[in-house]
Amino acid sequence: MILTTTNSIEGYTIKDYISIISGVSMSKKAAKMGFSMSKYYNQVEKDVETIKEEAFQKLLENAKKTKANAVVGIKVEIELTTSNFVMVSITGTAVKVA
Template identity: 50%
Template sequence: MILTTTNTIEGFKITDYKGIVTGTSSELKTKFSFKNDKNMQIIEDLMNEAKEQAFQKLQTNASHLKANAVVGISVDVETVGGSYFFVSVTGTAVLVA
């Protein structure tokens, strides 16, 4: 599956728009001090894992719509109370040829 933040895919023609798809993921983190490089690495690893899970869900949702690409992808990261963070990935599922 092709994933892109752009609205077109060079060398491909969008033949059908299937709909908006999302993928979300959340992670719980304990309160860390941002002054410690080790803690920053742990937080970065957790965020990357959550982002990967969100992208996997996005692709699964696009596949259910019989799409072979997702265009116009945006990624949003939100934090709540300093303990949780949420990753949301949104795009338009399309069929390209």
């Protein structure tokens, strides 16, 4: 599966635009770091990486359901909520390329 933030893939032709797809993931619990900002930032960094990977996996699963072989125009949004939850939303267009 080809994943790209661009709207085209060099050397390939988009034959069919299938669907806009997304993958969203959110941390399961609020960070409880006490008063150490260093620990807090380290935990947020780890959460973002973990949650981002989960969201990409969901995006891939959704792309496979549409029988796509690529996703173009990927946009990644990362949000830290006021409750210290990390949310990552990834959106793109599932396509067939040749």
